[in-house]
Amino acid sequence: MRSLPLVGRTKWTPEMLVAVAEGESRALSPLVQRGPEGAMEAAAMASARAEALVTGALESEPPETDIACAKGCSVCCQAKVLAVAPEVLRIAAYLRETLPEEARAALLERVRAADETTRGLSRADRAEAHVPCPLLDGEGGCSVHPVRPLVCRSWTSYDAAECARYWGAPAGRLTPPQYAVGYELSQAVLAGLGKACFDAGRDGTPLELIAALRIALERPTAGERWHKRLPVFQTARDAEWMEASGVSRRGA
């Protein structure tokens, strides 16, 4: 899977994006330190911050063309999604609050089935596997839309037909054109949230969403365990990210 360089003509220089991430980590780290509730609050604040930054960017640096993403289009909801622990805990809490027990049990079965076929796949192999996200609601909507991960918020395509072509046969193709400024800003906030975890002495390694959500749904104490620095999400850590970052599988 290849993508075009994302930063084009924009006022957001790499240094400014690093400053966004640094600012987020400073603001969010004390929340993460408070415990699982604080970590979920940090995830909520990061989502709000990304949304505000992207809204501002859409005004100051309008997209080259209309954004094609619309409710009911879920063609990209088969990509490998990475999320950090506070985001995963927030999604699991949302599902516990909003779904009746029977629906939650059915969802957990779908999450388990998707996890069995996707865990450990590279980004490219995941794209080729064509496994829909188990959080899709059956009508092309995201069942956790208010608490969806920052990665899912970051992708805004310019061309729905190109998305359909890409996801139909991704091998060797460039990813579809997208609003790069929004992507970069959301990714900077995500980096800040991850760093906030590390700065608070907790594991902020990006996790495979489906694998981590399975753990969080199967183990209601996952948040407490993560906060106690127990390796509850260790098996869901994204090997690709760790390899690229030079982090060992056993390291925090």
Ligand code: SF4
């Ligand atoms: S979490 Fe929601 S937006 Fe993200 S891939 Fe799954 S269904 Fe799509």
